[in-house]
Amino acid sequence: MADERPGLSGVPLEELASWFAARGEPAYRASQVRTALWRGSATSAADLTTLPRPLALALDEAFRWSTLVDETLVASDGGQTEKALHRLADGATVESVLMHYPATATRRARHTLCISSQAGCAVGCPFCATGELGFTRDLETAEILDQVRSANRRLGADERITNVVYMGMGEPLLNLDRVLESVAALNDPTGLGLGARHITVSTSGVVPGIRRLTALGPQFTLAISIHAARDALRDVLVPLNRRWPVAEVVAAARDHARATGRRVSYEVTMIGGVNDTDTDADALAELLRGDLAHVNLIPMNPVAHTPWQASPMPVIERFAARLKTAGIPVTIRRNRGVEIGAACGQLAAERAGAPPAPAVARRRLRLETASARALRGQRSEEPVPAGVDG
Numbered sequence: 001m002a003d004e005r006p007g008l009s010g011v012p013l014e015e016l017a018s019w020f021a022a023r024g025e026p027a028y029r030a031s032q033v034r035t036a037l038w039r040g041s042a043t044s045a046a047d048l049t050t051l052p053r054p055l056a057l058a059l060d061e062a063f064r065w066s067t068l069v070d071e072t073l074v075a076s077d078g079g080q081t082e083k084a085l086h087r088l089a090d091g092a093t094v095e096s097v098l099m100h101y102p103a104t105a106t107r108r109a110r111h112t113l114c115i116s117s118q119a120g121c122a123v124g125c126p127f128c129a130t131g132e133l134g135f136t137r138d139l140e141t142a143e144i145l146d147q148v149r150s151a152n153r154r155l156g157a158d159e160r161i162t163n164v165v166y167m168g169m170g171e172p173l174l175n176l177d178r179v180l181e182s183v184a185a186l187n188d189p190t191g192l193g194l195g196a197r198h199i200t201v202s203t204s205g206v207v208p209g210i211r212r213l214t215a216l217g218p219q220f221t222l223a224i225s226i227h228a229a230r231d232a233l234r235d236v237l238v239p240l241n242r243r244w245p246v247a248e249v250v251a252a253a254r255d256h257a258r259a260t261g262r263r264v265s266y267e268v269t270m271i272g273g274v275n276d277t278d279t280d281a282d283a284l285a286e287l288l289r290g291d292l293a294h295v296n297l298i299p300m301n302p303v304a305h306t307p308w309q310a311s312p313m314p315v316i317e318r319f320a321a322r323l324k325t326a327g328i329p330v331t332i333r334r335n336r337g338v339e340i341g342a343a344c345g346q347l348a349a350e351r352a353g354a355p356p357a358p359a360v361a362r363r364r365l366r367l368e369t370a371s372a373r374a375l376r377g378q379r380s381e382e383p384v385p386a387g388v389d390g
Ligand code: SAH
Pocket: 121, 127, 128, 129, 166, 167, 168, 169, 170, 171, 172, 202, 203, 204, 224, 225, 267, 269, 298, 299, 300, 301, 302, 303, 338, 340, 341, 342
């Protein structure tokens, strides 16, 4: 039978305090548990020696200490990057990627974790391994947070996660309530105590979600996966563009930047011969002119089911130069930054097994036709993906 106990990390502090109050216990017990969850080495509520034994057992009966099991850990870049595949209680799997950045003369060491907000994704961007998997379900707040706890524990007692990016599997703004709850818990000083400046949430352009964030004020850095400034091409690369066209996405992001005073970052996955032309660079520069914006160019990581490759570096450099000339700040993510997005989803996709060859061939052909049409400026006639209604 499925474990019905709520994940402890996702229970708001006040609720936990009420749970203790109902048992005649003081409110500080809740903070004690929160601290043990994030900083201690306990592997079960029953292990908590700071609580009277019967209380620890009652806590264990009411809540789950962790909502996930680390199934696979894979290191790359000489141990500087670690991908984890987490298995959830219902068997769904999600990924997180931990990246270590050593200290420099001016900066302390950083440990950035890329986390998932959904199992699978309904948006279905064709260059993305997660998009290929389709949508399974939203993650619970605790399932989002436990990815961070798991990585933090792996770092050991002397180090802590310094940055969290919601750039793993799923579209965070289509699971916004739980994403916001998880951000609040990451901020909480009794837990990880991570400041808003150290958290980035990436979206493929869910306009009502962006507007909702703007109304809430600055919570974290907003990243927009823009990929193309022309609607016809963006319809193919980010299928929810058929619901919220690129000009609406940028207008919402612009309002967000103005209202919060925080720069929005725009991500472009650079796909050879598809979205890396001078016309695309100029269209993007035109769209973002005068905005509080920063563009990141990320060479596409190869994904089995696409006919595409990363743009060659000289092409990316030329694209960057055109943006720069137009006054748009731009960075090329040459090495590990690349893996933030690209690695996420790929481990789970590998586990799911390769799709049959004829299906891959059909899909490749469809993408080639669709992108060729788009490059001629024709809008897509494909419907908005199911489940994308914001
Ligand atoms: N759904 C959200 C957040 C998760 S995807 C979004 O799309 O913004 C995080 C980032 O990884 C996105 O910018 C996405 O475009 C990028 N990405 C996905 N597949 C990739 C690939 N094969 N190569 C490079 N970047 C990729």
